[in-house]
Amino acid sequence: MIKNEQFWQHWRAGEFEKALNCSLGQKPKKKGALLRGISETNAITGISAGEFLYDYLMIDPTVVKGIDFARAEDLSHLFHLSKFSNTIDTTVATGDMAQLQGYVAEQMIAQQLIAVGHDVSFPETSNQPGWDLLVDGQPFQVKCGQDKQIVETHLEKYPDTPVIVNEELGAYYTDNPLVMTSSVSREQVLVDTQKTLQHAEELLDFQIPWIAAGVSTYTNAKRMRKDGITLKTVTRNVVTDTVSRTALAATGKLALGAVGSVLLPGAGAIIFPVVGAYVGVAQGGNLARLIKRQFARSEEKTFCLSLHALIDKMQHMLAVKEGIKNDKWQLLVGMLPNPTQSPLDKEHERRLKLLSNVKMELTSIKKTVDENPLHAFERIVQVLGKVGIHAFTLRKELSEVEQAMVAYGKKI
Structure with a gap:
């Protein structure tokens, strides 16, 4: 309650x-x-x-x-939990209890994704083959356990469906773009499942801690959306403590770990390469970079084209998210009594307004790409911190930006 x-x-x-x-x-x-x-x-x-x-x-x-x-x-x-607690033996980690733990992991991960602005849906049936969550329209499987074989088996059977895993399993897949690591631990799932079934009377008693954990974990993401923390500021701090490109390459991944989790949580294999490429380019002085740009026109053009493509894909994903929200709202509003519709409709309009504002911001950024692509990239990354677009849906475009930026960086 x-x-x-x-x-x-x-x-x-x-x-x-x-x-x-x-x-x-x-x-x-x-x-x-x-x-x-x-x-x-x-x-x-x-x-x-x-x-x-x-x-x-x-x-x-x-x-x-x-x-x-x-x-x-x-x-x-x-929020009532009786449909679960009346039939489950909480002392046995198999059968129904294991099924409920899977449900708990899915719910905890879903709440953390929602906390950073993603649109999350569950399948209509609990035995949907191949995936457990739709995140911004993209199917994801959720795996929570201690044996990585459960992930390997899924990837063998469904090689095109990405997986979100618990912290412990994530350690095996730091460089696999198909595997996203959540901040949910297996131990946390086991303990919370048993404690809640033994003591909580209602589902909300179960879910408030998940929501709170999501909000607490991603406080920086919310602060970025509100206050406008920039990648340039974070990078400046990293570069200040680094004496060479070699040292930067060695320390960059660790130093930018927090940035990656804020911008695109759990998707280090996708985001770290492009952020790392940016750090390598950004450490040079503005005057030196301005002079060297004259000798990197071809590379800069390719870099600009990749940024245009990334912005176009982000605009497309914002339209997808808007469609998801409107479809769900139309389904929901038809079942709500009139007195409660207006207050919730205001929240719905607020979410749509955020998407609209981000669309306008991206349009503004796109006009500046050819003039200053590096600054445009900084602004694009800041936008990624304002609205939930899952990194997996942008993986192709982010990879092309990374490759183009590396080539550009070698010339300037």
Whole structure:
């Protein structure tokens, strides 16, 4: 259940807009009254009920079918866990329990993806072959375990479907662009599954920690979208501590690890090469680079073309995301009672406005590519931190940018 009593007071009174503006949880009145620690509590109180319900319902709009969403009792039924807990032996890590752990891993990963702006959907049936999540329209399989054979088996059977794995498995696939590493650990999944089934009465008790973890993990991503942290600033810090290209190449991946996880979480094999190429070019002085550009016109033209192609693909993906949101919203709005539609519609319009603003920003950037491609790339990467476009959907274009930038860097 949503733990903010003020939310329920407004909801029961029919003051839906006021209710949805409330935070998801209440700050503890006493210093020691924390269930899972200060950071998680702050994350929960930093999310509005409207943001949470919009994201929750947009994953699967059909969850409201057959209930009176405006009634507090029916709303709380959305989060009930009894259909799982009544039939599962939490002491056995096989059979139903293993199935539920897979469900938990999928939900935790989905919430973390949502936290950075991705549009996530689950298949209509639980036994959908080959994939477990749609992320920005791209199918992904989710694997959580300790034996990498479960990943190998999937890649053999479905070589074109990428996989999102837990932290432990991710260590085996740092250079594989088909495998994305989440920040979810297998131990966390096992412990949270058992604790929740033993003590939690409602699904929301189960999911708030996942959402909080996603928000906490990607605080920097949200700050980037809000405050405009730039790749140039981060790179300047890296270059300041580096004395040569050789040293930079050796330390760049580690130094930019945080940047990669903020911009395109879990996709290091896709993002690190292009960011590394940028660092190699950006460490030179502006005046020296301006002079050397005269001798790199062919390479610069190829670099510019690759940036135009990347922007075009990003524009396409924004249109895909807009379509996903509108299709889900149309399905959802037909099942919501009229009094609750308007407040949630405002949240929906806010999300669409963000996409629209990013489209305009990309259009503006595209006009500057031929004049200053390196600066244009800096701005493109900043946009990637503002809106969730999964790196896998841009892998071809990012690879072409990386190759073109490396060739360009050798000349300047």
